[in-house]
Amino acid sequence: MSSFLTRRLATIVPTLLFVTMLIFGLQQLLPGDPAVVLAGEDRDPNVVAYLQQKLHLDQPLPIRYLYWLGGVLRGDLGESLRMQKPVTALIAEKLPVTLELAAIAIVIALVIGIPAGIVSAIAKGTAWDYAANAVALWGLSTPNFWLGIMMILLFSVSLGWLPASGYVSPFEDWRGNLAAMIMPAFVLGNAIAAVLMRHTRSAMLQVLSSDYVRTARAKGLDERVVVLKHALRNAMTPIITLGALELGTLLSGAVLTEQVFTIPGFGKLIVDAVFNRDYAVVQGVVLFTATAYIALNLLADIAYFLVNPRLRG
Amino acid sequence: MATLALEVLPREASPGRRAFVRLSRRRAAMAGLVVVVFFVALALLAPFVAPYDPLQTSWSAIRKAPSAAHWFGTDEIGRDVLSRVIYGARASLLAGLVSVCIALSFGVPIGLLAGYAGRWSDALISRMTDAMLATPFLILAIALAAFLGPSLTNAMIAIGISATPIFIRLTRAQVLSVKVEDYVEAARAVGNSHLRIAVRHILPNVVPPLIVQATLAIAAAVIAEASLSFLGLGQQPPAPSWGSMLNTAKNYVENAPWMAVWPGVSIFLLVLSFNLLGDGLRDALDPRHA
Numbered sequence: 354m355s356s357f358l359t360r361r362l363a364t365i366v367p368t369l370l371f372v373t374m375l376i377f378g379l380q381q382l383l384p385g386d387p388a389v390v391l392a393g394e395d396r397d398p399n400v401v402a403y404l405q406q407k408l409h410l411d412q413p414l415p416i417r418y419l420y421w422l423g424g425v426l427r428g429d430l431g432e433s434l435r436m437q438k439p440v441t442a443l444i445a446e447k448l449p450v451t452l453e454l455a456a457i458a459i460v461i462a463l464v465i466g467i468p469a470g471i472v473s474a475i476a477k478g479t480a481w482d483y484a485a486n487a488v489a490l491w492g493l494s495t496p497n498f499w500l501g502i503m504m505i506l507l508f509s510v511s512l513g514w515l516p517a518s519g520y521v522s523p524f525e526d527w528r529g530n531l532a533a534m535i536m537p538a539f540v541l542g543n544a545i546a547a548v549l550m551r552h553t554r555s556a557m558l559q560v561l562s563s564d565y566v567r568t569a570r571a572k573g574l575d576e577r578v579v580v581l582k583h584a585l586r587n588a589m590t591p592i593i594t595l596g597a598l599e600l601g602t603l604l605s606g607a608v609l610t611e612q613v614f615t616i617p618g619f620g621k622l623i624v625d626a627v628f629n630r631d632y633a634v635v636q637g638v639v640l641f642t643a644t645a646y647i648a649l650n651l652l653a654d655i656a657y658f659l660v661n662p663r664l665r666g
Numbered sequence: 667m668a669t670l671a672l673e674v675l676p677r678e679a680s681p682g683r684r685a686f687v688r689l690s691r692r693r694a695a696m697a698g699l700v701v702v703v704f705f706v707a708l709a710l711l712a713p714f715v716a717p718y719d720p721l722q723t724s725w726s727a728i729r730k731a732p733s734a735a736h737w738f739g740t741d742e743i744g745r746d747v748l749s750r751v752i753y754g755a756r757a758s759l760l761a762g763l764v765s766v767c768i769a770l771s772f773g774v775p776i777g778l779l780a781g782y783a784g785r786w787s788d789a790l791i792s793r794m795t796d797a798m799l800a801t802p803f804l805i806l807a808i809a810l811a812a813f814l815g816p817s818l819t820n821a822m823i824a825i826g827i828s829a830t831p832i833f834i835r836l837t838r839a840q841v842l843s844v845k846v847e848d849y850v851e852a853a854r855a856v857g858n859s860h861l862r863i864a865v866r867h868i869l870p871n872v873v874p875p876l877i878v879q880a881t882l883a884i885a886a887a888v889i890a891e892a893s894l895s896f897l898g899l900g901q902q903p904p905a906p907s908w909g910s911m912l913n914t915a916k917n918y919v920e921n922a923p924w925m926a927v928w929p930g931v932s933i934f935l936l937v938l939s940f941n942l943l944g945d946g947l948r949d950a951l952d953p954r955h956a
Contacts, residue, residue: 364796371797382813494938496889498896499930502916510920517919605804609893613916623805624897627812639809643801650800 357658365647372643373425376636377418383632386410391434391632430640431633433626440637443622450520451607451618454541457534458603461542462549467592469546470553474561475580485550492547497606501540501613508536518615537614541606545599552595556588563587590660597653604642685874688950695946701939705932709755718746720753720906729922739924742914750906751928757907758936761822761891761900762884768826770880773833774869780834781841782864791834798831807890811899818891818907821900825890829883836879840872847871874951881947885940892933908933 383390388404405411409420424431430440473485509517515536521529560566561584569579608620615621619638626634679687689695708715717737724744732739738747780791798806810824844850845868853867894900895909903910908929915926 364793367793368796368800371794372800375794375797375801376809379809379813382810490938490941494885494934494941496892496896496912496930496933496937498893498916499912499926499933502912502919502926503930505916506919506923506926510923601802601805605802608804608808609896612897623808627808627897627899632813635809635812639801639805642805643797646802647800 358655361651361654365651368647369644372640372647373422374418376640376643377421379636379639380632381414390630393434393630425640430637433631433634435626435629435631435634440634443634444619444637444641447617447619447622450616451611451620453523453530454534454538454607454610454616454618455603457538458541458545458606461539462545465542466546466549467553470550471557471580471585473550473554474557477558485554489547489550492543492550495543496609497540497544498609498613500543501537501610504536504540505613518613520616520618533614533616537610537616540613541603541610544606545596545602548599548602549592549596552592553588556591557584560584560588590657593653593660594657597650600649601646604646685947685950689946692946692949694942695950698939698942698946701935702943705755705936705939706759708752709759712752712756716746716749716752718749720745720749721904722746729918729925731922732924738928739922741911741925742918742922747911747925747928750911751908751932754906754908754911754929755932755936757818757895757901757905758888758891758933761818761825762887762940764822765825765829765887765891766880766883768823769829769833769883770876772827773830774837774876776830777834777837778841778864778869778872781838782845782860782868788838792838795831795834795838798828799835803828803886804890804893807894808897808899811894816899816902818895818901818905821891821894824894825887828890829887832879832883833876836875837872840875841868844868844871878944878948878951881940881944885937885944888933888937888940 388401388410389396391404392400409417432439469485473482476482505517508515516533519533521533523530566584569583611618611620612624623638727740727744730736730740736746741747780788807824807828811821814820850867853863891900892909895907896913901907901910911929918925
């Protein structure tokens with residue numbers, strides 16, 4: 354386990370270093386002097402001079418990068434010029450909302466995707482299989498912001514069952530929170546459910562044709578035990594690894610979903626920052642997202658290692 | 667004798683033709699191809715097909731429901747939704763094609779270099795690719811579009827750059843498996859230069875999976891362009907784009923739901939068709955299905 358972790362961490366460090374270079378490099382895309390751009394439309398010379406000194410713009414590029422990296426390593430992602438707050442504080446403020454949304458979306462994706470994949474594999478070539486595949490294709494091809502608008506039209510405007518937008522803290526009113534989160538979470542979970550369904554179907558089909566499943570059936574075991582205990586357990590390893598790659602879809606999807614349902618989360622923070630030209634926030638959010646994505650993939654690899662006895666030797 | 671025997675044998679169809687025959691047997695893929703061709707024709711013939719000018723406003727036709735005069739209704743300033751949907755196909759298809767071309771033109775040569783040269787260049791390129799892949803596709807595209815400035819051109823560049831690492835990784839993986847083949851060894855043995863081996867002998871043999879990935883990447887790029895336009899970072903008003911139409915439509919869901927229906931249906935159909943075509947191409951181009 355320790356040698357596996359050491360090897361895995363050894364590849365993460367240079368990747369993270371390149372991530373920081375990439376994100377720092379984004380600032381270089383700004384046309385002209387970044388201090389002038391960041392100073393806003395007034396371009397007050399005092400503000401420009403202050404920013405040039407603060408951002409070390411009078412220094413060569415590699416030195417500026419090292420200053421910026423040093424700050425990042427100390428947990429300083431810069432300050433929002435618009436909101437006059439540290440970027441880390443803003444992320445910490447908005448993150449719980451997105452985490453709640455993502456958690457409900459993952460539950461929805463798992464509840465739909467894995468059973469649909471199992472049914473599709475068991476009933477291969479039947480109407481159930483075609484229906485599950487059609488639903489998966491629908492999930493993969495529907496833009497989630499459009500699905501969100503259509504759900505608002507149906508459940509909020511026509512039926513009046515759910516609120517069209519907004520956010521209520523679960524600590525204030527858990528029912529209100531659930532009512533506000535169920536539609537966005539379904540929208541977000543829909544695409545991931547489709548991907549999970551495809552991975553589960555493909556992994557189950559492979560496992561169901563293996564010798565040990567045939568042996569289990571030959572022993573006269575109940576089909577439910579064969580599928581759920583013998584087959585699914587072994588099919589879970591590729592599902593975990595491939596499912597972890599969908600965390601990026603989850604983070605990207607959150608940006609659009611939060612925009613449609615006006616949820617004050619992490620995704621809305623980056624979009625608002627883009628329009629406010631609050632570049633430090635954009636950089637901070639992208640860096641945090643990439644780091645979280647790498648960390649979550651590492652956790653998925655560890656989970657893969659733990660559930661796969663062959664890797665443990 | 668040998669020459670005579672060869673002449674008598676029926677000439678075998680080319681791999682491309684065989685792949686097309688296999689593709690044509692897949693009904694879902696062919697349906698996808700038909701819809702893609704339909705949208706391409708719609709985009710090309712937009713000035714002749716669209717019933718109205720997509721930018722023409724009419725204060726007497728604000729948010730009118732679908733009717734014989736306006737099949738898809740009108741929007742918040744009286745523009746014909748059908749005409750805007752037809753012209754919007756141009757932005758979506760252009761974004762899909764251009765961004766995938768950008769991704770291919772960077773991704774394939776870099777992946778070829780990493781896979782063929784190996785050593786430090788492979789290690790460096792692979793770590794850079796990992797770094798780009800670590801940043802979720804749309805988040806990276808949003809960040810790039812934010813720093814480049816909001817416009818359709820910049821959105822296409824942002825989507826293209828964000829899609830590049832997938833092509834680098836795919837090309838590299840294919841090159842690694844092809845470069846150990848006997849015919850590459852033979853090409854090296856007869857004294858071909860590295861450039862010639864890479865371009866003439868390896869590249870043509872890694873093309874099929876790239877075609878499949880490119881088709882699927884166009885679907886992803888169409889959604890990405892619509893997403894960026896929906897956020898206000900892609901096509902700028904008043905030019906029509908399905909994403910920006912949905913951005914406006916979300917404010918009028920109660921009063922004018924038709925504004926939201928048709929641009930969304932169009933994105934769905936186009937993306938679904940590229941996905942079906944990509945899946946069909948994967949099956950048709952995979953030698954195991956031959």
